[in-house]
Amino acid sequence: MSGAAEALRKRVATVVPSSTAIETYPWLGQLPRTREWIGDLVIRSITTEGYQLTNKPFAQTVEVPQSAIENDTHGIYSPLMGARDVSARVFPGELVFNSPIQVLRAKVRWVV
DSSP states (O other): OOHHHHHHHHHHOOOOOOOSSEEEEEEEOOOOOOOOOOSSOOOOOOOEEEEEEEOOOOOOOOOOOHHHHHTOTTOOHHHHHHHHHHHHHHHHHHHHHHHHHHHHHSOOEEEO
C-alpha cells in the first residue's frame, strides 16, 4: 500500500481490538436539533444503535520444500517471500476500501 493510501486508510478506519468471535459495536444515535426554547421544555431521549460483526480468519500459506530453498542458486524464493510481505501490508487497505461493496453483500446483523 502506498504511503498516501495508508494515510487515507488510517483517516477513514479505526483498528478496534477484538477478543470474542462476534463483536458488537454500539454507538449513540443522533442528538435532536437545537431549537428555540418557547414554552415548556421538550425533553427527547437519546437512542442507542449498533451492529455485530463475526471475526473471520485470514491466511496466506504456501508450501515450499526445504531442499528447494537450500538449493535455490538463482534466488527465486526471496522475491516470492517479499511479495507475500507486500500482500500482507496491502491487505488491511483492501478490507477497508472493498468493504462498502462487501457489506452490501454480507449478512450484517444490525442491533437497535
